[in-house]
Amino acid sequence: MPELPEVETIRRQLAETVTGLRFAHVHATEPNMLRDCTDQEVRATLPGRFIEEVDRLGKFLLLRLSGEGKYYLTLHLGMTGQILVGSPTSEVGPHTRFLFALGGLGSEPAAMEFRDIRKFGRLHLTPGGPAPRIRLLGPDALNREWDASYLAARSKGRKIAIKAFLLDQRNLAGIGNIYADEILWWAEIAPIRATQSLSAGETERLTAEIRPRLEEGIRLRGCSISDFVDTKGRTGGFQDRLMAYGRQGQECSRCGAIFVRVVVAGRGTTYCPGCQK
């Protein structure tokens, strides 16, 4: 579930708890989850470097490190990734993929653990800036660098379903399957509509729902429909506010019609055929 609001929830906590801490020791790595670097490079490069800043673009976390080479640690949580910050005695568990001991000048030692049941998460360690694939992302869905005319321009001639368009991180970065269903319900647009078929008014409606839905997710500290927890292991609250996602067979709270489930872009998709046109 880590989509933009969940990753932002984690980013805020990391910014508070690990900024200014220094990597002391690399206890565990999962080489298959590494990109742009090797296990040896991680073990050789991280110790001694401080975490100077914790940033985010879409679903990626960007940790700027101190020292020679302008190194960045770029993290993606995949489908089931978790970042936990705790005591330095944290032990390697069955789903621990990375475990780092952190120290600091005048601060308590800590441990930062990257857990991931399914190993779809990724860790990149790169000099000179964040991982190269960051450059392929569109604007962050939460910021104000984009507007309805941007979406209209990107939509031109696109035959893919509007939901597939929203899930494509090259258009906007950060929207995943849950928030896509929610945004489309609020905008009263059917997820199966061809992207290029949206009117100017519909594109405006869509634009008007994207940031508020993501902001609500952040306010409730994420959506714990399945695996998501924050860096302290706490669940979020957005799962209780879902209007469409996972509601197949139930009544639509807006029009009373029954939600249907279809597959769009290979993902389970729930929408109301009564009011999402």
Add this chain to the structure above:
DNA sequence: CCCAAGTCCTGGTTGC
């Protein structure tokens, strides 16, 4: 056997 929040890759189709 079914399903699951993520991205990446491939092979086939479309259309300039």
Add this chain to the structure above:
DNA sequence: TGCAACCAGGACTTGG
């Protein structure tokens, strides 16, 4: 016809 852009679907991985 040539070929890039586009698009759907599968692969990856583990668990409920």
